[in-house]
Amino acid sequence: MTPQPMQRLGPCRRASNRGSALVFALIAVIAVAILSAGLIQLSSAISRRSSETADNKSAFYLAEAGLAEGYRGLMTGNTGQVGSAAEPVAFGNGLFWVDATHEDGFVRLESFGLCNSGRAALAIVLERQVEGDPPFGVFSREPLEIRPGTLIDGYDSELGAYAEQADSSRGYLTTGANGHLASNGDVELHGTVADPTRVHGNIGLGGGGVLSSDERGVLVSGEVFTGGAALEMPLVHVPFLPTLPAVTHSGAMPLVIPPGKVGYTGIKIQPHSEVIVQGPATLVVETLEVASDATLTLDTLGGAIKLVVLATLNAQPGSFIVNTTADPKLLSVEVAADDAGGAPAFEFAAATPLHARIRAPLANVRLHRGSELFGLLHAKGMTIGAGAALHFDRALTRPTSATHGPRLVSWSVVEVPAPIAQRRSDPFEVLGVDRNTLPRPAEAHTGLWLEIRYRTGPGQSYIDATTWYDGFDWSLVYDLWHYKVYDEPPPVGVLLYVGYQVPLR
Amino acid sequence: MKGSYYRSILAILGACGWLLCAEPAAGAAVGDGRDGRTVVGVVRARRTAGEPGRLATRLAALGPRALPALLWTLGTKRVPAFRLEAPRDLRPEELSSIREAFRLLPVDDVLAFLEDLEPATLTPESIRAALEVLGLIGRGGDLDVAWRLAAPVAPAGQTLDWVPMDRSIRAAFERALDRVLERDPGGIAILGGEIGSMPRELAAAAIRAIGRTRHPESLEVLARLLSHEPDADGLILLAIRESGARVARPSDTSIAWRVRSYLDHEDVLLVLGSVRAMAILQDDEAVPQLAELLDHPQQSVRSAAYAALREITRAVFAPDSERWLAWYEAETDWWRRTAPTLDGLAQRSAEEAATVINGLVAKHMFRHEIAEALSPCLWHAQPDIVLLTCSVLGSLGSSGSIPALSELRDSSEPRIAAAAERALARIGTVAAR
Numbered sequence: 055m056t057p058q059p060m061q062r063l064g065p066c067r068r069a070s071n072r073g074s075a076l077v078f079a080l081i082a083v084i085a086v087a088i089l090s091a092g093l094i095q096l097s098s099a100i101s102r103r104s105s106e107t108a109d110n111k112s113a114f115y116l117a118e119a120g121l122a123e124g125y126r127g128l129m130t131g132n133t134g135q136v137g138s139a140a141e142p143v144a145f146g147n148g149l150f151w152v153d154a155t156h157e158d159g160f161v162r163l164e165s166f167g168l169c170n171s172g173r174a175a176l177a178i179v180l181e182r183q184v185e186g187d188p189p190f191g192v193f194s195r196e197p198l199e200i201r202p203g204t205l206i207d208g209y210d211s212e213l214g215a216y217a218e219q220a221d222s223s224r225g226y227l228t229t230g231a232n233g234h235l236a237s238n239g240d241v242e243l244h245g246t247v248a249d250p251t252r253v254h255g256n257i258g259l260g261g262g263g264v265l266s267s268d269e270r271g272v273l274v275s276g277e278v279f280t281g282g283a284a285l286e287m288p289l290v291h292v293p294f295l296p297t298l299p300a301v302t303h304s305g306a307m308p309l310v311i312p313p314g315k316v317g318y319t320g321i322k323i324q325p326h327s328e329v330i331v332q333g334p335a336t337l338v339v340e341t342l343e344v345a346s347d348a349t350l351t352l353d354t355l356g357g358a359i360k361l362v363v364l365a366t367l368n369a370q371p372g373s374f375i376v377n378t379t380a381d382p383k384l385l386s387v388e389v390a391a392d393d394a395g396g397a398p399a400f401e402f403a404a405a406t407p408l409h410a411r412i413r414a415p416l417a418n419v420r421l422h423r424g425s426e427l428f429g430l431l432h433a434k435g436m437t438i439g440a441g442a443a444l445h446f447d448r449a450l451t452r453p454t455s456a457t458h459g460p461r462l463v464s465w466s467v468v469e470v471p472a473p474i475a476q477r478r479s480d481p482f483e484v485l486g487v488d489r490n491t492l493p494r495p496a497e498a499h500t501g502l503w504l505e506i507r508y509r510t511g512p513g514q515s516y517i518d519a520t521t522w523y524d525g526f527d528w529s530l531v532y533d534l535w536h537y538k539v540y541d542e543p544p545p546v547g548v549l550l551y552v553g554y555q556v557p558l559r
Numbered sequence: 560m561k562g563s564y565y566r567s568i569l570a571i572l573g574a575c576g577w578l579l580c581a582e583p584a585a586g587a588a589v590g591d592g593r594d595g596r597t598v599v600g601v602v603r604a605r606r607t608a609g610e611p612g613r614l615a616t617r618l619a620a621l622g623p624r625a626l627p628a629l630l631w632t633l634g635t636k637r638v639p640a641f642r643l644e645a646p647r648d649l650r651p652e653e654l655s656s657i658r659e660a661f662r663l664l665p666v667d668d669v670l671a672f673l674e675d676l677e678p679a680t681l682t683p684e685s686i687r688a689a690l691e692v693l694g695l696i697g698r699g700g701d702l703d704v705a706w707r708l709a710a711p712v713a714p715a716g717q718t719l720d721w722v723p724m725d726r727s728i729r730a731a732f733e734r735a736l737d738r739v740l741e742r743d744p745g746g747i748a749i750l751g752g753e754i755g756s757m758p759r760e761l762a763a764a765a766i767r768a769i770g771r772t773r774h775p776e777s778l779e780v781l782a783r784l785l786s787h788e789p790d791a792d793g794l795i796l797l798a799i800r801e802s803g804a805r806v807a808r809p810s811d812t813s814i815a816w817r818v819r820s821y822l823d824h825e826d827v828l829l830v831l832g833s834v835r836a837m838a839i840l841q842d843d844e845a846v847p848q849l850a851e852l853l854d855h856p857q858q859s860v861r862s863a864a865y866a867a868l869r870e871i872t873r874a875v876f877a878p879d880s881e882r883w884l885a886w887y888e889a890e891t892d893w894w895r896r897t898a899p900t901l902d903g904l905a906q907r908s909a910e911e912a913a914t915v916i917n918g919l920v921a922k923h924m925f926r927h928e929i930a931e932a933l934s935p936c937l938w939h940a941q942p943d944i945v946l947l948t949c950s951v952l953g954s955l956g957s958s959g960s961i962p963a964l965s966e967l968r969d970s971s972e973p974r975i976a977a978a979a980e981r982a983l984a985r986i987g988t989v990a991a992r
Contacts, residue, residue: 310793
């Protein structure tokens, strides 16, 4: 069988097909290459974005860490400034610094965190507590008069009730200590042999005040400090609340004011009637009058009660004002009135002891005969009636973060400065710093300046000193008149706060 | 010599006679002669000094005839002058012995004695002592004696409501109520029924005493008292709040319904009181009304309503009434769809039950209803489902599941007992503890 010649197609057709596979292959290769390049690009973009996200998140946390460090600095006697753009703090894979600005009782902390390509800046504004309450159970900005038979002593409610700390070894029940009183004006102590006045504590006279006391019948068991600067008292902060109309309550059924914030134009409690205020509550009243044999029950079992009086508070003789927990820390009576020499805005003659912190920075207070107060009484001026007893609760002026620490006002994300935000490379290169030479967070705080007036022992003269806050040896202090803290050395620096670190002994 | 000898003997005999026969100085006040002397004699006897138990037994052995003297002694807290001894205050151990003696005496005799007392003839000390004794031994049914003793006596021309009460008697009355109601919760309903006929000051004290009890019935009684005396509503709402914080959430929906009706009251204080009570009673159904209160003209009501909404729902939204109402509707829809799927859950297979239960863990609204529907799963055949149910019930925090979980605490399976214990700890209310 002879092989059949292959059938041939026409020469033209053969010529046109030659190399076409190569073209297709080439197109396919190019397409694959383009696709691959696209995918690589995409993958790299995704990876870059994810890395940027991680860096930004790290930078955010670094900025948060900066804020925390700045806050800690404020709490430990520093300005809140931590490092600076020129010398930041190295932390983890990145760095941060905090700029602190003090103004009008507020401090603004701006924290910048940088980590690889991530950048973040956060800011908080804190309110500084410029002044604390002076560490005295009784303090008067103007003259203070104490009539015969008054007892002033102190206790510490954190160690137990007054009765547990007092004894009758002196012939009457007293703790025999810590009844410190002070005045920026003159202090008059009256007593008789039959009806002596006893002050079991120190007496501080600031602002040129003079102590005068009856020759017999006055016992001051502590020391008398004179020549100090005038002490200041924070003003009353009045919460803004829409007020309800005045109410005059009478009848055997008590009127109940439930927990919350309530304002009243006036509250008058008639004889044999009762008003119960349930805590936690803020009660703002223009005038509050508790008639004889009427009862104002401040039920602090559920929480603290703040009673703000705008004009007058009058607890008539034989009235009853009861703090149900008997814990002065849970009841605060603040008199915002400015009585400008008129009748006292706060008249107290209740038949029952009151356990409260009472402050009336612009008003006069009169405690009537036989009144008894556990807690603290600070006022513009005061008269303490015969036979009154004031038991200072030292726990009320003990500094705590709640009373003396800065209070957060706002938190915000802020813009990262443009030169830093635009350069997304290694932050150490961007700022031109060497990672190995940067300080650690705890070493990067900027200290405050302290102006202090203190004594090193009983009978010693007061010493005035100006020094770095951190460098001051507090163990030298026997007692303290005051201290003032500045961001720069006084008198150039801004006064940040006034306080009392060590209670009087 | 002989004459003076006899005179001396006579003097000695006279002195002995006086010592043996003289009445105590306060004999008249002590009561009827010998009883008083006997009580004083027993209290003073050296043999009983330092042995309070023995003194109490000896006093009780005197029997009911000693009751007036015991009451007098408890009221004055003094021992009258007796023979050569001066009057003095009772020592604490003597005081507690007298109290114990009242407990040892036959209860019926003591109660009959208290019932026969005429308050108008008694001193405040004796009234206080009588109320103290009632607190020591009385039952719920004897509370009418307490308010009859404590009620002030109206002078001619005055109504009883306006006679000011002795504060110490009112305090003794409150203490007596507290003790009796603690011992016999049955007295809550009795007291609730009497409040309308009591002098107002005593009624106020009784309302507060009911609020202080730890018995669920108190809420029911207090809710029933609402609206009867408009001036008492504020105090009743306060008592409901106090009681609600102590007892498990009531299953009776009429209680919440009555309190809820004050949410649109014109008196802001009653609205505030009701809002706080709603939060304590954890009333889901109050959510729409509370949301509307977010637009109330009084800021105090707005903030109280917002706090109550967050407390009841555990949801966190801005104080925007529309947002809260929309959320509430969505939750209500969800519950309407879900509730039927929970029927017969305890009988379903473990896989199916686990799927359904896991879907409920994050819910807070309707948690009481969810907890009620889940409770049968605590007896599921599969221990894993029981453990899961315990965990979810703990998360839901409904006090309604406390009885079932308490029962499981005694389970023979240690894992289940421990899980029930953990769930109860998470629920964390006083009732759960």
